[in-house]
Amino acid sequence: MPWLAVPYDDETTRKELSNWFEVEGIPTLVVLDKQGKTVTTEGMELVYKHGLEGYPFTQERLEELKHAEEAKRAAQTLETLLVTEDRDYVESKYGQVKVASLVDKTVGLYFSAHWCPPCRNFTPKLKSVYDELKGRGEEFEIIFLSSDRDEESFREYYGSMPWLALPFQDNRIRNLSQYFDIAGIPALVIIGRNGKTVTTDGRGLIGLYGVDAFPFTEDRLQEVQDNMKKKYSDLPKQVSSEKHEHPLVLTDQAYGGQIYICDDCSEQGIGWTYHCDVCGFDLHPECIGETKKQVESEHPSEGVVDSESKAGYVCEGDVCYRLDAKEINE
């Protein structure tokens, strides 16, 4: 350390200061002003967050920084995010791609790493969405921002991705991760065609809606939910499934229209579920049909023999329809 120190044997002073400033853990940095008044006891956090820019760590300086940050966010474009003094490109498998060529597209910033198992699970899902959108000719691009620990892992992982990337250990990765306050990976930030942030939860939206989420705007999500409502309003209100001993009721209100986990496929669902209130049991409307068909084809007799389970039948009022027969009738 290039600075001063309280002598090691002066335990009294160290203890007094520690008590005075109520230091609970180390490292702690207390900043005093020229008059000896306490400026902050959170110097360490401020140095981490602002570095030299934070000096002299006063309330006024922090206000200035906050306003500068707000102005920067208000003026956000794809180029303010991705162009720096020495780099105006991202990389592809075939060489550099200018950031300018991505302006006016919807762009996903994909924070991910090969060592992260949830990332390895999500990447194929994201890839199928990407391939479908590209196949449809949408103005969409993804940029991989790697948290891989060595270049070989980065190369290997990037090899499985069909989109663009920031170079390994590029400074922009850390800066954007801070800027978007990325707390965990995988994370997918969606930048709209106007350069503004559409959502930092692209991952969750793709998990819920798949390719239908594109372009991730609130209007689009409302439309998707309306479509689900239309689609599900034609389904039977109550079914019996061999997956559960009680009748299941179709509802979008079991969790106030929010997220649930399907007890068949273990994936998330949103809103509409075949729900058992007694057990808190849920099935995606799609999972009832698939499950039944699988069981019937694997065990041709069982589903029908077990009359208790009403397998494959749907009861509406006092009539039970066979699911596939009902579909044909309608």
Ligand SMILES: [Zn+2]
């Ligand atoms: Zn399911």
Ligand SMILES: [Zn+2]
């Ligand atoms: Zn139940």
